Amino acid sequence: MSGPVRTVTLNPAIDQTVALDTLRPGQVHRALAVRHDPGGKGVNVASCLADWGVPTIVTGLLGADNAAPFEALFAAKAIEDRFVRVPGDTRTNIKLLETSPGGTTTDINLPSPFADAAALAEVRRRLDDVAPDDLVVLSGSLADSLPDDTYRRLIGDLRAIGARVVLDASGAPLAEALTAAEDALPFCIKPNRHELETWAGRGLEDPVALLAAARALHGMGIALVTVSLGAQGALFVSGEGALHVAPPVLEAGSAVGAGDAMVAGLTAAVRAGASLEAVARLSTAFATGKLRHPGAHLPDGETVLALAALAAITPAQDWARRTTGPRQTAH
Secondary structure, three states: OOOOEEEEEOOOEEEEEEEEOOOOOOOOOOOOEEEEEEEOHHHHHHHHHHHOOOOEEEEEEEEHHHOHHHHHHHHHOOOEEOOEEEOOOOEEEEEEEEOOOOOOEEEEEOOOOOOOHHHHHHHHHOOOOOOOOOEEEEEOOOOOOOOOOHHHHHHHHHHHHOOEEEEEOOHHHHHHHOOOOHHHOOOEEOOEHHHHHHHHOOOOOOHHHHHHHHHHHHHHOOOEEEEEOHHHOEEEEEOOEEEEEEOOOOOOOOOOOHHHHHHHHHHHHHHOOOOHHHHHHHHHHHHHHHOOOOOOOOOOHHHHHHHHHHOEEEEHHHHHHHOOOOOOOOO
C-alpha cells in the first residue's frame, strides 16, 4: 500500500445546484431548492476518499477571497490542505437539476481566476514529497490561463519520480497528455464515451469498437483504462483483462459528481492492491452510493460494500458482442 493519495485540482469551483421541476429556456422558473458545495473534480475525489478512510492531501489553485467553504470541508474530513491561494474568487459552477422523470442536469461554468506560471510552479513544489508508487489524481479542467500541455508536463514530472498518476480530464488537456512517450503517460485514465470518441476520432456506438478503443489506449502503455458509460455501467481494461460492470438498479438520484466518486473508488482500490474485478466493483459502488447523497459524500462503508457485491461483472468481450440498443449518456 502506498502513501497518502494526492489530488490536484487546477480549476476548483463552488457548485451551486439549483433543483427545479423542468427547465424551459426563455421562461421564469421557481427553484425547488438550492445548495452550495465546495467542488471541482479533484476536491470531489478527495472528499470521497476521505469518507472511505484513505489519507488524502489536496493541492491546486484556490481563489483566496472565497476559500472558507473549502477550508471547512478539508477540516471536517481531515484532508490535508496544500492548495496554493491565488488572488480573486474561486469560480462558481451553476448546475440546473431537473427533478421531473427523465430530467437532465444543465451546467453553466463561470470563468476561473487568473493563475500564472509561478502559481503552477508552487503547486508542483507542493508535490515534492511524492514517493515511488504513490497515487496522484489529476482531475478536471485547467484554469483558463493555463496552457493545454499542463497535465502532460506534470505527469512527466511525476512519472520520473515513480508515482502512479490517475488522469480524469477531457478536451485538449487530455489529448495533450495522450501524446506523451510511453514512460510519461498516466497510470490510469477515465474517459467517458464521448471523450473516448474524441480521442479515437470517430463514433463508438458499436460496443465492439468501444472496447477496441479502450484496449488501444491500454496498448499504448496506460495500465488501467476505465470508460464510464452512465446507466450502461463501465468498462475496465488492464493487464488482467477487460471487464464490464453493470451497477445495481437504485432509485433515481443526483448524478452530479458520480464520475468523481468512481475515480475515488478506483484510486482507493488500486491503492489497496485490489484485483481488476475488485477495482471495478468498488468504483461502481462509490459512484452508485454517491447518487443518494447530495454533494461529494459517500454512504457508510457497509452500504458501499453491499453495493459492490451487487454489481454485475461480465467479460467485456461477451458484453460487447451481445449489447445493442440506443446510446446512453455518460457521466
